[in-house]
Amino acid sequence: MLNLVRRLKSFFTIYTEKERSLSRAVKTIVGHAPINIHVYRLSVIHSSAAKENNNGFKESNERLEYLGDAVLGMIVAEYLFNKYPFKDEGFLTEIRSRIVNRESLNDLARKLGIGEIIEYEGGGRNGVGHKSIYGDTLEALIGAVYLDRGYRFCRKFVMNKLMKNHFDIQHIVRNNPNYKSKVIEWAQKENRDIRFEITELNQDSFPRKFEALVMVDEEPFGKGFGLSKKKAEQDAAQKTCEMLNLP
Amino acid sequence: MLNLVRRLKSFFTIYTEKERSLSRAVKTIVGHAPINIHVYRLSVIHSSAAKENNNGFKESNERLEYLGDAVLGMIVAEYLFNKYPFKDEGFLTEIRSRIVNRESLNDLARKLGIGEIIEYEGGGRNGVGHKSIYGDTLEALIGAVYLDRGYRFCRKFVMNKLMKNHFDIQHIVRNNPNYKSKVIEWAQKENRDIRFEITELNQDSFPRKFEALVMVDEEPFGKGFGLSKKKAEQDAAQKTCEMLNLP
Numbered sequence: 015m016l017n018l019v020r021r022l023k024s025f026f027t028i029y030t031e032k033e034r035s036l037s038r039a040v041k042t043i044v045g046h047a048p049i050n051i052h053v054y055r056l057s058v059i060h061s062s063a064a065k066e067n068n069n070g071f072k073e074s075n076e077r078l079e080y081l082g083d084a085v086l087g088m089i090v091a092e093y094l095f096n097k098y099p100f101k102d103e104g105f106l107t108e109i110r111s112r113i114v115n116r117e118s119l120n121d122l123a124r125k126l127g128i129g130e131i132i133e134y135e136g137g138g139r140n141g142v143g144h145k146s147i148y149g150d151t152l153e154a155l156i157g158a159v160y161l162d163r164g165y166r167f168c169r170k171f172v173m174n175k176l177m178k179n180h181f182d183i184q185h186i187v188r189n190n191p192n193y194k195s196k197v198i199e200w201a202q203k204e205n206r207d208i209r210f211e212i213t214e215l216n217q218d219s220f221p222r223k224f225e226a227l228v229m230v231d232e233e234p235f236g237k238g239f240g241l242s243k244k245k246a247e248q249d250a251a252q253k254t255c256e257m258l259n260l261p
Numbered sequence: 262m263l264n265l266v267r268r269l270k271s272f273f274t275i276y277t278e279k280e281r282s283l284s285r286a287v288k289t290i291v292g293h294a295p296i297n298i299h300v301y302r303l304s305v306i307h308s309s310a311a312k313e314n315n316n317g318f319k320e321s322n323e324r325l326e327y328l329g330d331a332v333l334g335m336i337v338a339e340y341l342f343n344k345y346p347f348k349d350e351g352f353l354t355e356i357r358s359r360i361v362n363r364e365s366l367n368d369l370a371r372k373l374g375i376g377e378i379i380e381y382e383g384g385g386r387n388g389v390g391h392k393s394i395y396g397d398t399l400e401a402l403i404g405a406v407y408l409d410r411g412y413r414f415c416r417k418f419v420m421n422k423l424m425k426n427h428f429d430i431q432h433i434v435r436n437n438p439n440y441k442s443k444v445i446e447w448a449q450k451e452n453r454d455i456r457f458e459i460t461e462l463n464q465d466s467f468p469r470k471f472e473a474l475v476m477v478d479e480e481p482f483g484k485g486f487g488l489s490k491k492k493a494e495q496d497a498a499q500k501t502c503e504m505l506n507l508p
Contacts, residue, residue, distance in 0.1 A: 071347040080350035084338035091331035100318040103327035165412045 017049075024049045039131045043155070044171050050162050053078070057158035060134035060147055075154035082157030083114075085165075089172045090114055097183070108195075112186050113177075116244075119149030122180050128152055193251035197228060200260055207231050210247050215239075226250035264296075271296045286378045290402070291418055297409050300325070304405035307381035307394055322401035329404030332412075333361055336419045344430070355442075359433050360424075363491075366396030369427050375399055440498035444475060447507055454478050457494050462486075473497035 029037060033051050040054050041047045048054045057078050064074035090113050094106045112118065123129075128151050160168040177183075194210075201208035211227040226246035228235040235257055238249025254260075276284060280298050287301050288294045295301045304325050311321035337360050341353045359365065370376075379398050407415040424430075441457075448455035458474040473493035475482040482504055485496025501507075 069347050076350045077342060077353065080353050081338055081342045084335040088331040088335040091328055095324060095328045100316050103323045106324065106327050 020049050024051070027051065036131060039127075040155075043126050043128075043175070044159055045175060046163075046167075048162060053158040053161045054155070057082075057154040058131045058133055058151060060132055060151070062135040063133045075151060078154035078157035078161075079150050080157075081160065082153035082155065085160045085168060086114055086153060086156050086172060089169050090177075092169075093173065093177065108192060109183075109187060112192075113181060116146050116149050117242075118181075119152050120146060122176060123148035123152035125180060126152070128155070192248075193255050194247050196260055197251045197254045197258070200258065201230060210250065212243050212246065228254045230254075267296050271298070274298065283378060286374075287402075290373050290375075290422070291406055292422060293410075293414075295409060300405040300408045301402070304329075304401040305378045305380055305398060307379055307398070309382040310380045322398060325401035325404035325408075326397050327404075328407065329400035329402065330361075332407045332415060333400060333403050333419060336416050337361055337424075339416075340420065340424065355439060356430075356434060359439075360428060363393050363396050365428075366399050367393060369423060370395035370399035372427060373399070375402070439495075440502050441494050443507055444498045444501050444505070447505065448477060457497065459490050459493065475501045477501075 029051065033055065036054055036058065037047050037051060056073060057075050059074050061072070061074040061076055064072040067073050087110070090110050091106070094101075094109055098106065098109075128148050132147060132151050134147065156168065156172065159171050163171075198208060207230065209229050211229055213225045213227075215223045215225055222241065224240055224243050224246040226238045226240070226243070226249065228237075228250045236250045236253030236255075238246050238251070238253055240246035240249050276298065280302065283301055283305065284294055284298060303320060304322050306321050308319070308321040308323055311319040314320050334357070337357050338353070341348075341356055345353065345356075375395050375398050379394060381394065403415065403419065406418050410418075445455060454477065456476050458476055460472045460474075462470045462472055469488065471487055471490050471493040473485045473487070473490070473496065475484075475497045483497045483500030483502075485493050485498070485500055487493035487496050
């Protein structure tokens with residue numbers, strides 16, 4: 015009943031040009047037009063383009079991103095729980111983190127064309143140059159879908175439109191091991207001190223580039239590079255695994 | 262309809278003595294008797310008491326704990342999102358972590374009498390001596406309620422039976438600041454290197470006790486103690502905050 019009222023209300027709402035175009039984009043991505051366009055409007059506003067509301071609070075998509083992150087985490091957790099009835103929680107946690115990590119969400123958001131609907135100001139680190147803006151907005155969009163349509167609908171959207179179309183779970187399970195946890199586990203087992211030294215290379219250049227060095231008992235092991243600290247660490251950890259002949 | 266079939270089925274299921282007593286306990290804690298007793302049975306089996314099933318997989322409550330953790334995270338995320346419409350995601354994340362952290366879940370589980378229904382073998386670190394066993398089982402129980410009754414029911418259970426009865430949100434918001442993040446934030450702002458040195462004190466004694474030392478640019482600052490690494494770090498961070506006059 016409440017839903018019917020909301021639908022009727024949305025039917026008589028007069029959209030601005032911007033809202034009309036956003037509504038079309040949501041329909042393409044989510045599969046259904048918005049009931050409450052306002053939550054979707056908020057979901058695409060990056061903090062750089064946020065304006066203060068009447069309460070002096072800068073409204074951007076960051077709160078929705080926080081909500082969407084939790085919603086997505088739960089949907090993927092349940093999916094893997096059901097898909098792998100005989101795998102332990104360590105496996106489930108690891109595979110989930112490979113699915114919902116920054117990088118994989120960024121890639122997915124790019125494929126979905128999220129870049130077209132993000133509102134942001136300026137470039138550089140806070141604009142689309144800042145890589146995680148896509149993935150963050152996708153999370154915010156998931157939060158918006160949840161608020162607009164509820165858990166079941168949102169789960170269907172995530173499962174059918176995102177997971178099934180864009181993730182090859184078998185591939186994820188087989189590949190891309192987490193080298194960093196592997197070397198940390200090894201160090202703990204062998205009772206060795208381990209730490210990752212991160213250096214930012216030529217700090218003025220863009221995109222930023224990082225070097226990571228694995229130190230075991232203060233002795234240098236693998237060295238790695240990447241466009242993010244995490245990637246550099248993974249690279250360094252992978253090289254350390256090779257040096258140590260870890261499987 | 263499906264639910265009706267499940268209820269009828271549960272009505273005609275003959276419980277063992279153990280199941281009858283568990284069913285009563287679930288009714289007390291959750292407010293309703295189980296429909297599918299088996300998920301609740303699994304939710305109280307600590308890994309120390311797990312037995313291999315036909316597939317050679319040791320079934321304990323760890324998988325349910327993984328699921329319950331995600332469900333709880335989402336319910337609390339949504340609750341705080343709605344309760345604090347003008348607080349940013351940093352605040353929401355911080356308050357959520359204070360609510361769902363190991364310690365607070367352990368306390369809550371103890372209050373609920375979860376200890377009475379946990380099945381475990383032996384004592385020491387893997388028995389009830391291992392502190393997080395209560396909180397872990399509570400998370401597994403939340404996972405079981407979710408599987409047995411669905412999201413809406415589980416949300417009501419968490420909100421009405423756990424949050425409203427046992428958490429004073431105002432108190433949580435006002436108190437117990439995360440000193441560790443505070444000093445790390447300070448160090449990042451001031452461009453200082455910071456790390457926490459953890460030492461386990463007299464390793465053979467039980468319970469284990471830890472010492473933490475905050476090192477800023479390799480100079481010792483606050484020193485703290487605790488029964489867990491985390492507590493020792495918090496203690497050391499709090500002392501460092503005092504030394505640095507951080508608010």
